[in-house]
Amino acid sequence: MVRRWFWIPGLGFLVLFFLLPVGAFLLQSVLDPGPTFMHFERLFEGRAFWVSLGNTFRISITVTLICAVIGFLIALRIATLQRPYANALLVLIVMTVWISLLVRNYAWMVLLGREGIISTSLVALGIFERKTSLLFNEAAVVLGMVHVLIPYMIIPTYAAVQAIDPALLRACDSLGARPAQVFSRVLLPLSLPGLATGCLLVFTLSLGFYVTPAILGGRGQTTLTMLMEIEVNEQLNWGFAAAHAAVLIAITAVLFFAYRSKFGMDRLWGQEL
Amino acid sequence: MTSESDRSRRDVLILGAATALVGAGLAGPAAAELKTVVYNNSGGASADAARAAWGGLMRDRASSNLLVTAPASVARLKAMIQARNVEWDVAELVSQEHKQAIRESMLQKLDLSVIDLSHTPDDCKDEYSVVYALYSTAMAYSSKIAAAKRPGSWAEFWDVAKFPGRRALRNHPVDNLEFALLADGVPKDKIYPIDFDRAFASLDRIKKHIAVWWRDGSQPAQMLIDGEVDFTSGWHGRFFALAQKGETGFGVQWNQAMLKRSWVGVPQGAKNPREAMQLISFMIDPTASAKYAEGIGYICCDARANNHLPENVRPWVMSNPAIAELTVSANEQWWLDNGELAQRKWNDWIVT
Structure with a gap:
C-alpha cells in the first residue's frame, strides 16, 4: 500500500526544516532571555510597530488588488489563445520569476530616478516642469511589488479560467446574454476560486516583502520586515524580532484559515476545481 | 476559452513548480591544496x-x-x-x-x-x-553644485534656505544623532552623552527636507552620480573607491565627519x-x-x-593629520550602552 506512507518523507522534511526552526525562533519571543512577555509589551507600546503594521497591510492590500485586476485580465486573454501561444506566454511569465528580485527592483530605480528615462521624457514632453524623482514613495513600492508578484496571480487564475467549459459561453450567447452579464454571472464566479488562490498567495508574500519597500520606498513605507531586519542583524535582539514575526505569522494564519473555511484547501494545491 | 478540453492542469502545476524552484543558486568553493x-x-x-x-x-x-x-x-x-x-x-x-x-x-x-x-x-x-580600519561617515556633495553652495558643516546641511538641494541621510540613528547635535551648535567634544530630546528636535527640523533615507552603503555615491540627490552622508571608502576609478561627479567634505573604527x-x-x-x-x-x-x-x-x-x-x-583635526570621534561605549534605545526612538521617529 503505497498511499499509506508516501506522505512521510514530505512531512518529515517539513517538520525538520520548517516547523522546528521556525518554532524554535518564535519561542524566543517568550523565552529570551527567560520566560517573559516583555518583548510583546514593548512591541505593542512602540509607535513604530503600529505604523509599520498599517504600512505593511495597506501596501499588501493595494498590491493584491492591482495584481488581481491585471492578473485576471491577462489570464482571460491567455485562455482565449491557441494552445502553443498560451504555453509560450505562460513560460515567459514564469521565467520572469527566475530573474533576481534585486535586479528587477534596481531596474526600477534606474527608470524612475530623477535622471531616469521617465522623468527626462516627461520634461521633454513638457508634462513636468523640471526633472523629478519618482522613487522612494508608495507608488514605486507598489509598482515594484506588482511586477514581482503578478505571476503568482496569473498562474492559479489561468488554471481556473481555462477550465471553464466553452459550451457555457456558447450557451450565454445563444440565450442572448450581454457581455457584461457573461462576465459577471459566468466568467467571474467560475474564476473566483483561482482568483482567490492568487490573492492569498500574493497577499501573504506581500506581507513578508523586504527588499522592494526597502529600496524603492521612503520612510512612509517602513514595513514590519524592515523593523525585524534591524532587530535580527543589528541589535541582536532575536526575542524582540521573534515577537514581530509571531504577530505577522498569527495574522497570516488567521487569513489562511478564513480562506480555507470559505474555499477549501484543495484549491491551493491545484486539485480538481 | 480554449476548446482543447484535454489541456491538463498538470501543465499548470509544472509551471507552478518551476516558479517555486528558483533561487537555488549553487556555489561551492573550488578545492585547493592550500x-x-x-x-x-x-x-x-x-x-x-x-x-x-x-x-x-x-x-x-x-x-x-x-x-x-x-x-x-x-x-x-x-x-x-x-x-x-x-x-x-x-x-x-x-x-x-x-x-x-x-x-x-x-x-x-x-x-x-x-x-x-x-x-x-x-x-x-x-x-x-x-x-x-579607520573610516568615516562624511558629507558628500554633487560636483554640479557650485562651490559656494556646498554645505561646509552640518549646520549648513540643515540650512535648506541658504544651501538648496536634494538631501539624503542614512536611515539609522548612528551618526545622525551626532550630526543633529552638531547642526544644533553642540561643540564636538560635548556630544556625548547624547541628549535624545535635543537631537530629535534638531532632526525634526530637517526631516521633511530629506528626499532619501539611504539603507545600503553603495547608495550615497551612486545617488550623487545619478543626480538623484545633491548632498548626502556616506562612508568615505565608497567615495574613495569610485574617485580612484576616475569618477568626478562628487566631492567629500571632511569637516565634522564622524571618525569610526x-x-x-x-x-x-x-x-x-x-x-x-x-x-x-x-x-x-x-x-x-x-x-x-x-x-x-x-x-x-x-x-x-x-x-x-x-x-x-x-x-x-583618516590618519592624515589634516583630516584628523576636522573629524569627530564616535563614542563606541555610548553606542554599546544606548544603541538599542536609540534605535527604538529612531524607529518611532522615522515612521511618522
Missing part, C-alpha cells in the same frame, strides 16, 4: 582591497588561500557559534560590534606571539580585537585560528595596511602606515 582561511568583511570595494593587500602574504607566509566573504554581521557570527559551525576565521566587527561580540564571549584572545600590538595605540586594541577578531570555534592570527598581523602591518588603503581609503591605527601611502591616497585616510 588551507583556506575565511575572512568575513563588509564586501564590495573592501573585499577587493583585502584580497589585493593580504592575499599574497597569506599564500607566501601562511600557506593559505584567503577567501573573503560578506557582509560583516555580528548576528551571523552569533548564529554560527550557537550552531557550532563557525565558517569565519577572521571576522570584521564594525564600531561597537566588537564590544558586543566580546560581551557575548564570541571571540578568542589575540595571540600576541603572532600579532605585534606594540605600535598600535591603546584605544585601537583590546585583549580580543584590534582596529584594522572597524575591528577584527578571531571567533570562538574558528577552524584555522593560527592562520587567522597571522592574517590579523598582516592587517595591522604598516606596509600591508597601506596597500589595503590603496583599494578603499581605510587604514590601521599604526601611524607608520602613512609613510607607505602613495601620494594620491594620502588625502583620503
Whole structure:
C-alpha cells in the first residue's frame, strides 16, 4: 500500500526544516532571555510597530488588488489563445520569476530616478516642469511589488479560467446574454476560486516583502520586515524580532484559515476545481 | 476559452513548480591544496582591497588561500557559534560590534606571539580585537553644485534656505544623532552623552527636507552620480573607491565627519585560528595596511602606515593629520550602552 506512507518523507522534511526552526525562533519571543512577555509589551507600546503594521497591510492590500485586476485580465486573454501561444506566454511569465528580485527592483530605480528615462521624457514632453524623482514613495513600492508578484496571480487564475467549459459561453450567447452579464454571472464566479488562490498567495508574500519597500520606498513605507531586519542583524535582539514575526505569522494564519473555511484547501494545491 | 478540453492542469502545476524552484543558486568553493582561511568583511570595494593587500602574504607566509566573504554581521557570527559551525576565521566587527561580540564571549584572545600590538595605540586594541580600519561617515556633495553652495558643516546641511538641494541621510540613528547635535551648535567634544530630546528636535527640523533615507552603503555615491540627490552622508571608502576609478561627479567634505573604527577578531570555534592570527598581523602591518588603503581609503591605527601611502591616497585616510583635526570621534561605549534605545526612538521617529 503505497498511499499509506508516501506522505512521510514530505512531512518529515517539513517538520525538520520548517516547523522546528521556525518554532524554535518564535519561542524566543517568550523565552529570551527567560520566560517573559516583555518583548510583546514593548512591541505593542512602540509607535513604530503600529505604523509599520498599517504600512505593511495597506501596501499588501493595494498590491493584491492591482495584481488581481491585471492578473485576471491577462489570464482571460491567455485562455482565449491557441494552445502553443498560451504555453509560450505562460513560460515567459514564469521565467520572469527566475530573474533576481534585486535586479528587477534596481531596474526600477534606474527608470524612475530623477535622471531616469521617465522623468527626462516627461520634461521633454513638457508634462513636468523640471526633472523629478519618482522613487522612494508608495507608488514605486507598489509598482515594484506588482511586477514581482503578478505571476503568482496569473498562474492559479489561468488554471481556473481555462477550465471553464466553452459550451457555457456558447450557451450565454445563444440565450442572448450581454457581455457584461457573461462576465459577471459566468466568467467571474467560475474564476473566483483561482482568483482567490492568487490573492492569498500574493497577499501573504506581500506581507513578508523586504527588499522592494526597502529600496524603492521612503520612510512612509517602513514595513514590519524592515523593523525585524534591524532587530535580527543589528541589535541582536532575536526575542524582540521573534515577537514581530509571531504577530505577522498569527495574522497570516488567521487569513489562511478564513480562506480555507470559505474555499477549501484543495484549491491551493491545484486539485480538481 | 480554449476548446482543447484535454489541456491538463498538470501543465499548470509544472509551471507552478518551476516558479517555486528558483533561487537555488549553487556555489561551492573550488578545492585547493592550500588551507583556506575565511575572512568575513563588509564586501564590495573592501573585499577587493583585502584580497589585493593580504592575499599574497597569506599564500607566501601562511600557506593559505584567503577567501573573503560578506557582509560583516555580528548576528551571523552569533548564529554560527550557537550552531557550532563557525565558517569565519577572521571576522570584521564594525564600531561597537566588537564590544558586543566580546560581551557575548564570541571571540578568542589575540595571540600576541603572532600579532605585534606594540605600535598600535591603546584605544585601537583590546585583549580580543584590534582596529584594522579607520573610516568615516562624511558629507558628500554633487560636483554640479557650485562651490559656494556646498554645505561646509552640518549646520549648513540643515540650512535648506541658504544651501538648496536634494538631501539624503542614512536611515539609522548612528551618526545622525551626532550630526543633529552638531547642526544644533553642540561643540564636538560635548556630544556625548547624547541628549535624545535635543537631537530629535534638531532632526525634526530637517526631516521633511530629506528626499532619501539611504539603507545600503553603495547608495550615497551612486545617488550623487545619478543626480538623484545633491548632498548626502556616506562612508568615505565608497567615495574613495569610485574617485580612484576616475569618477568626478562628487566631492567629500571632511569637516565634522564622524571618525569610526572597524575591528577584527578571531571567533570562538574558528577552524584555522593560527592562520587567522597571522592574517590579523598582516592587517595591522604598516606596509600591508597601506596597500589595503590603496583599494578603499581605510587604514590601521599604526601611524607608520602613512609613510607607505602613495601620494594620491594620502588625502583620503583618516590618519592624515589634516583630516584628523576636522573629524569627530564616535563614542563606541555610548553606542554599546544606548544603541538599542536609540534605535527604538529612531524607529518611532522615522515612521511618522
